[in-house]
Amino acid sequence: MKKISQLLENNKNWSESTKEADPEFFNRLSERQKPEYLWIGCSDSRVPANQIVGLIPGDIFVHRNVANLVVHTDFNCLSVLQYAVDVLKVKHVIVCGHYGCGGVDAALGDQQFGLIDNWLGHIKDIAYKHREELSVLNADEKSARMCELNVMEQADNVRRSNIVKDAIARGQSVNVHSWIYSLRNGRVKVLANSDEPEITQ
Ligand SMILES: [Zn+2]
Structure with a gap:
């Protein structure tokens, strides 16, 4: 330390x-700042926005919370999104989760952690929505798939927000990306509901 x-x-x-x-x-x-990207990521210390995508200060506007959630009643996240889209006019919103997310794993378990259980309830709702798909997976597969489903759900929440819908209605270009980061190899994978083709290499 x-x-x-x-x-x-x-x-x-x-x-x-x-x-x-x-x-x-x-x-x-x-x-002034004129970033083209808004990053919505997990607070996890192992997933630093600038560093993993090779951007310097000034290039990316960042919001992080436990398990990279975009909740329609969270004025903290919505304020960041609104400022980024309406004022900074970012062209891309990147929702980036990561495998092995402690928030996701906690939501999949039964242990109680106090206040944060209310926050994790949003992830429990996603697990319930996809319970059939998840029911056939083992614990590791379930954790990994839930990390992916969570990112895609949060990216949809960004798309469904009035902020993004209004921006698109007035002709502004806002692309929403669903990314997941691997702690094991430092690589980002593009998930299916991104507004971009999957990168294969
Ligand atoms: Zn996390």
Whole structure:
């Protein structure tokens, strides 16, 4: 475990090396942000948005919560979505989940965790909706499939939001992507209900 003072030292070094490589970097960014992407991801410390898609500060607007949920009554997430779409005019909304998501696994189990059980109830609803498909899977398969179904459901929630529907109605281009990240190999997989063809390579 690093000491907190080490983090501040890291920050100083990062600031200095960034300025050295690009003297105008901070001047440019301090004036405005114009990201083309909104990332809605899990709070999990192993899934950092910028890093896994190779983007620098200023390139991606980020919202993260436990299990990357987009809940129609969550004003935190909706405020981020509204600002990103209406004001920043992002062209892409990426909902990115990950296999082995603790939030998804907790929702699949019976253990109680307190307040967060209310949040995880949204995932339990998805599991119930897909109970037939899930019933034939073993525990590992069920966890992996639920992580995928959860991402696709949340991406649909983005598409069904008034924010995105209104933006598309006024001619704005907003593409919603369903991605899932593997903690095992660091790769992103595009899921079927994305507004983009699956990448095969
Ligand atoms: Zn997670």
